[in-house]
Amino acid sequence: MKTFFDLIDQLRDPAQPDPQSVESEILARFQAEKSIFALDMSGYSFSARRGGILQHLCKIREMQAFCRPIIAAHGGEIVRLLADNVLAVFDSPDPAIEAALDMQRALGNPHPSFRRDWMLSVAIGIDHGKILLVPGADCFGDAVNIAYKLGEDVARGGEILITENARTHLTGSFELESLDLSMSGLRIPAHRVIV
Numbered sequence: 001m002k003t004f005f006d007l008i009d010q011l012r013d014p015a016q017p018d019p020q021s022v023e024s025e026i027l028a029r030f031q032a033e034k035s036i037f038a039l040d041m042s043g044y045s046f047s048a049r050r051g052g053i054l055q056h057l058c059k060i061r062e063m064q065a066f067c068r069p070i071i072a073a074h075g076g077e078i079v080r081l082l083a084d085n086v087l088a089v090f091d092s093p094d095p096a097i098e099a100a101l102d103m104q105r106a107l108g109n110p111h112p113s114f115r116r117d118w119m120l121s122v123a124i125g126i127d128h129g130k131i132l133l134v135p136g137a138d139c140f141g142d143a144v145n146i147a148y149k150l151g152e153d154v155a156r157g158g159e160i161l162i163t164e165n166a167r168t169h170l171t172g173s174f175e176l177e178s179l180d181l182s183m184s185g186l187r188i189p190a191h192r193v194i195v
Contacts, residue, residue: 001137004030026132034089035096035128035166036147037076039067041084042121042157060084063120067103074099079139089139093128093166097174097193100124100160104195121157125150128166149183150190164189
């Protein structure tokens with residue numbers, strides 16, 4: 001991460017004699033075309049208030065432990081775990097959707113290892129595009145922002161929403177329901193994946 005931000009600091013330095021070469025270096029080292037998978041636990045505020053923050057932190061850790069092997073099994077890479085969110089990248093939208101479907105189906109039939117009094121519910125947003133990726137640390141770009149908006153702000157627990165751009169990169173067949181969303185004043189054609 002330090003190398004990435006050192007380069008960003010060089011780029012923003014008004015005395016930088018060759019900003020284009022710094023920008024080229026950043027793009028050469030960190031730009032990637034990926035499918036972004038943004039997961040948000042549903043009911044965070046309600047759950048934390050009802051059961052207390054420690055119980056909710058335990059639920060977050062349970063969700064993280066649940067998601068890791070599913071993401072890995074589909075060739076994804078977790079970029080960041082932050083609060084009740086999981087941000088991961090995949091080479092294409094197909095394995096991202098397959099991972100999301102596996103999660104939603106499994107959560108519909110909770111694993112025996114889950115505590116019986118805990119119900120985990122997640123919302124997932126998926127987009128595809130060129131991003132700046134610092135593996136294992138963070139990623140940046142429009143596709144990241146849109147995937148987060150879909151997963152955090154639009155999708156409800158149990159839903160998987162993908163952008164039209166992700167849909168155009170699909171190679172497999174998934175049952176989709178078209179949506180026309182407006183987020184932050186922008187029209188976003190999207191699709192709900194039928195679980």
